[in-house]
Amino acid sequence: MEIKNIVFDFGGVLIDWNPLYLFDDKFTDKKELQFFLENVCTTTWNQDLDKGYPFESGVNDLILKFPEFTKEIKLFHTNWDEMIKSDIPENSSLLDNLKENYKLYGLTNWSSETLPILYNRFSFFKYFKGVVVSGEEKICKPDVEIYTILTDRYNLKPKQSVFIDDNLTNVQAAEILGFKVVHVKKTTNLKEELKKLGVVFQ
Incomplete structure (x- = not known):
């Protein structure tokens, strides 16, 4: 799909x-x-x-x-x-390209109190169509409910979506729900991993 x-x-x-x-x-x-x-x-x-x-x-x-x-x-x-310290440029630099062909979303375990610091410091968050934040929902990944909040709120079909996380447990939870997944480790080349899943870069 x-x-x-x-x-x-x-x-x-x-x-x-x-x-x-x-x-x-x-x-x-x-x-x-x-x-x-x-x-x-x-x-x-x-x-x-x-x-x-x-x-x-x-x-x-x-x-x-x-x-x-x-x-x-x-x-x-x-x-x-x-x-x-900073953004992770080898990953964040992909967003400008990806936004041309895909809808980008965030699903993060993060305090709602400190999230504005990120938005003010990093301009690339403007590319996101929507973000689900654990601190606002009062529930964290890997609880299935927070993934469901994401898919219901933005009308996403997991089989048409890639989920990217550095926490293996969170990745496994998304995979069970039908998402294509990438587990980010220190050695991961995110662009290449996305290409393997069929993501096209311009």
Whole structure:
């Protein structure tokens, strides 16, 4: 079936986001840095923010548990933009070409509070016909419901759509629903992978 739509995850596909970019020089002891990222501002805690839990509440929760890291925890909110190094140009540069033949969409696990920072910093988001954001829907990938919100809201047929994500579990969930998929890894040439699926570049 002909491909009509291409759906992009943001972090790890179009955006180079990593807490290390902010915190690497905030700790002189690398073991303390590792402890902070693995036990304080954890992936699970950040996912709660992605599900719509307010940043202010999330920060206050952690300060109660880890008062010795009060300064660093607050930075996760006030200096959040420093966790974005840049876009990922080898992938984001494809959007201008792809928009000529395909409808582009976003499906991202991201806090609705910080999403405007992306939109203000990177002009390529204007190419998207629509975006579904976990922080607005209060649900994250790989839950089937957020994929259904995307397809229902924008009238997308999975068999006519490619889904691109750097998280294998999210990719597998999309594939089960009938999407053509690309799992982005560090070594992935996204343009070549899309061509293998039948995506045409001008």
